[in-house]
Amino acid sequence: xxxxxxxxxxxxxxxxxxxxxxxxxxxxxxxxxxxxxxxxxxxxxxxxxxxxxxxxxxxxxxxxxxxxxxxxxxxxxxxxxxxxxxxxxxxxxxxxxxxxxxxxxxxxxxxxxxxxxxxxxxxxxxxxxxxxxxxxxxxxxxxxxxxxxxxxxxxxxxxxxxxxxxxxxxxxxxxxxxxxxxxxxxxxxxxxxxxxxxxxxxxxxxxxxxxxxxxxxxxxxxxxxxxxxxxxxxxxxxxxxxxxxxxxxxxxxxxxxxxxxxxxxxxxxxxxxxxxxxxxxxxxxxx
Amino acid sequence: xxxxxxxxxxxxxxxxxxxxxxxxxxxxxxxxxxxxxxxxxxxxxxxxxxxxxxxxxxxxxxxxxxxxxxxxxxxxxxxxxxxxxxxxxxxxxxxxxxxxxxxxxxxxxxxxxxxxxxxxxxxxxxxxxxxxxxxxxxxxxxxxxxxxxxxxxxxxxxxxxxxxxxxxxxxxxxxxxxxxxxxxxxxxxxxxxxxxxxxxxxxxxxxxxxxxxxxxxxxxxxxxxxxxxxxxxxxxxxxxxxxxxxxxxxxxxxxxxxxxxxxxxxxxxxxxxxxxxxxxxxxxxxxxxxxxxxxxxxxxxxxxxxxxxxxxxxxxxxxxxxxxxxxxxxxxxxxxxxxxxxxxxxxxx
Numbered sequence: 001x002x003x004x005x006x007x008x009x010x011x012x013x014x015x016x017x018x019x020x021x022x023x024x025x026x027x028x029x030x031x032x033x034x035x036x037x038x039x040x041x042x043x044x045x046x047x048x049x050x051x052x053x054x055x056x057x058x059x060x061x062x063x064x065x066x067x068x069x070x071x072x073x074x075x076x077x078x079x080x081x082x083x084x085x086x087x088x089x090x091x092x093x094x095x096x097x098x099x100x101x102x103x104x105x106x107x108x109x110x111x112x113x114x115x116x117x118x119x120x121x122x123x124x125x126x127x128x129x130x131x132x133x134x135x136x137x138x139x140x141x142x143x144x145x146x147x148x149x150x151x152x153x154x155x156x157x158x159x160x161x162x163x164x165x166x167x168x169x170x171x172x173x174x175x176x177x178x179x180x181x182x183x184x185x186x187x188x189x190x191x192x193x194x195x196x197x198x199x200x201x202x203x204x205x206x207x208x209x210x211x212x213x214x215x216x217x218x219x220x221x222x223x224x225x226x227x228x229x230x231x232x233x234x235x236x237x238x239x240x241x242x243x244x245x246x247x248x249x250x251x252x253x254x255x256x257x258x259x260x261x262x263x264x265x266x267x268x269x270x271x272x273x274x275x276x277x278x279x280x281x282x283x284x285x286x287x
Numbered sequence: 288x289x290x291x292x293x294x295x296x297x298x299x300x301x302x303x304x305x306x307x308x309x310x311x312x313x314x315x316x317x318x319x320x321x322x323x324x325x326x327x328x329x330x331x332x333x334x335x336x337x338x339x340x341x342x343x344x345x346x347x348x349x350x351x352x353x354x355x356x357x358x359x360x361x362x363x364x365x366x367x368x369x370x371x372x373x374x375x376x377x378x379x380x381x382x383x384x385x386x387x388x389x390x391x392x393x394x395x396x397x398x399x400x401x402x403x404x405x406x407x408x409x410x411x412x413x414x415x416x417x418x419x420x421x422x423x424x425x426x427x428x429x430x431x432x433x434x435x436x437x438x439x440x441x442x443x444x445x446x447x448x449x450x451x452x453x454x455x456x457x458x459x460x461x462x463x464x465x466x467x468x469x470x471x472x473x474x475x476x477x478x479x480x481x482x483x484x485x486x487x488x489x490x491x492x493x494x495x496x497x498x499x500x501x502x503x504x505x506x507x508x509x510x511x512x513x514x515x516x517x518x519x520x521x522x523x524x525x526x527x528x529x530x531x532x533x534x535x536x537x538x539x540x541x542x543x544x545x546x547x548x549x550x551x552x553x554x555x556x557x558x559x560x561x562x563x564x565x566x567x568x569x570x571x572x573x574x575x576x577x578x579x580x581x582x583x584x585x586x587x588x589x590x591x592x593x594x595x596x597x598x599x600x601x602x603x604x605x606x607x608x609x610x611x612x613x614x615x616x617x618x619x620x621x622x623x624x625x626x627x628x629x630x631x632x633x634x635x636x
Contacts, residue, residue: 005524005529005530006529007529007530007531008529008530008533010530011420011530011531012420014417015416015417015418015420015421016420016421018417019414019417019418019421019430020430022414022430022434022501022502023429023430023433023434025498026433026434026436026437026498026502027433029448029452030436032452032464033448044459044461045459045460045461046460046461047460047461047462047463047464047467049464050464093336094336094337094340095337097333097334097336097337098333098334098337100330100333101330101331101333101334104327104330106323106327107330108320108323108324113334113338116338116341116346117337117341120341120345120346122617122620122621123349123613123617124345124348124613125345125348125349125350125351125352126348126351126352126587126606126609126610126613127562127584127587127588127591127593127605127609128351128354128587128591128593128602128605128606128609129348129349129350129351129352129354129606130348130351131362131591131593132348132351132354132362132366133343133344133347133348133351135362136365137343137344137347147340148344149344150340150344151337151340151341156337180329181327181329181330181333182329206439209441210439210440210441210442210443211441212441212442212443212563212567213562213563213566217593227441227443227444230441230443230444230447231443231447231567234447234450234451235570237456238450238451238455238456238458239456239458249459251451251455251459254447254451255451258444258447258448261441261444262440262441262444265439265440266436269432269436269439270432273431273432273435
């Protein structure tokens with residue numbers, strides 16, 4: 001162990017204390033949400049819930065899973081699963097193909113095609129023309145949402161840069177063995193880019209899972225994803241005119257919906273974290 | 288047969304002068320491209336879907352900017368069916384009856400970004416410095432995983448949590464857990480409906496942004512700090528540098544390129560405040576709070592009737608405001624990128 005002088009020791013202590021404090025502050029709203037979802041109505045009304053649940057009940061959670069609110073909640077949940085699964089698959093296929101093609105040295109018009117893609121990062125048509133275009137392109141149903149929100153230029157560039165960094169020797173060996181372009185992509189490039197692929201899969205999937213505004217605007221009620229329903233539950237709870245007839249607080253219902261909506265992220269994300277901490281640094285995108 | 292002619296041509300190429308050779312290359316350009324494409328056709332097939340996507344969803348909407356110059360006033364007509372109005376919408380916004388609201392939104396966008404930059408920029412850097420001090424790998428990765436997490440949670444959830452914890456509404460006795468804490472600390476009067484008061488909006492927006500993004504934002508700085516060689520610190524210590532001096536003379540210079548790029552990019556995006564968080568924080572709260580909260584993008588959505596079902600009050604005005612903003616924003620981004628390339632040889636594009 002190296003010897004620390006006084007100032008280093010003090011700084012280290014401050015670092016430990018503040019990092020711990022920040023991590024606890026980050027964690028607090030999530031723990032509080034679980035507690036609110038599980039607390040009794042009186043305790044919530046009187047503001048007794050600060051950290052742990054008071055007067056535990058499971059009715060609010062159960063009402064979303066099997067009870068009165070379950071039908072709408074599960075429709076929205078399966079909609080979100082649909083958007084996330086097909087949307088991410090669609091985005092990934094397009095991005096991988098584009099990134100691979102753009103990483104080929106012999107691509108004709110490589111600069112021009114690259115510019116067409118990069119330009120969309122500088123300039124976008126704006127919200128109103130985008131909305132008009134979505135209407136004209138029939139982005140008003142489930143599949144419309146899938147194809148209308150396909151690809152982000154940034155993710156293509158991220159992946160292309162990663163592909164560019166892969167040594168050509170293995171590829172040349174594969175070509176000598178008679179591999180065609182598709183086989184080079186699937187057998188050489190994809191297995192060697194796991195961390196970049198994991199990173200952009202995570203980005204795309206999160207965009208789909210968390211998407212709110214355009215889904216709310218473009219598709220109708222039964223096709224609305226979780227985030228839209230979540231917002232609706234919140235507005236019901238804070239609306240003064242509605243008197244709750246449930247055996248639990250209206251607020252427990254909001255928090256229960258919040259907790260159920262982020263469970264998949266909290267479960268999957270720590271496993272992908274090691275990839276994206278690496279993958280993000282692949283950035284420094286350069287044209 | 289074809290082979291021999293090609294061989295003949297190849298042989299004769301050697302006899303050509305420099306200029307003739309260039310001419311020959313120019314003449315056979317398209318033929319060579321075509322050969323190239325035929326040889327590795329799969330990569331061109333792979334490009335088709337993505338080019339179609341960019342055409343239909345990124346370039347095609349650009350034509351829609353025309354509505355800013357037209358009397359297009361409801362979404363059920365096509366852009367072609369509306370008449371040209373010239374610069375009417377721009378005049379109406381910039382010096383006409385809407386000027387107050389438009390410039391207010393413009394100012395709010397700028398103010399919110401500037402505050403966000405001033406308070407939000409240093410915190411991920413400090414956090415990264417602290418993370419680098421934690422040598423216990425397990426503890427460090429656990430705290431990192433936790434602090435990155437809010438970045439992956441939806442805006443709807445984040446804004447719901449903010450709204451509920453700060454003020455739960457009138458139909459419940461308890462005003463909300465953070466509301467009570469702040470009242471106990473004497474920051475606010477007990478039971479203040481914080482979300483509906485314009486004077487709290489900026490603090491709520493920026494502090495929650497820091498809570499949400501500081502952890503994730505520290506990743507890039509953390510990587511920069513970890514790339515600094517430990518021998519630099521050893522050398523500084525031999526020269527008698529204490530911890531603060533080491534940060535001042537070793538760590539900060541070592542991460543200077545990263546700091547520069549991040550700062551420049553942040554300044555470049557100063558006019559692009561996302562609409563979702565602002566809309567969701569102010570949704571259903573009435574006009575009062577908008578005094579400080581309305582930014583260009585939310586103003587556009589409201590004018591264009593895309594947020595509430597109340598209907599559009601001026602689609603062409605909305606498009607004009609948006610266009611004005613996106614042109615200034617584009618020049619800021621390009622300018623920032625240009626400067627970044629100049630100072631640090633690194634740029635986003």
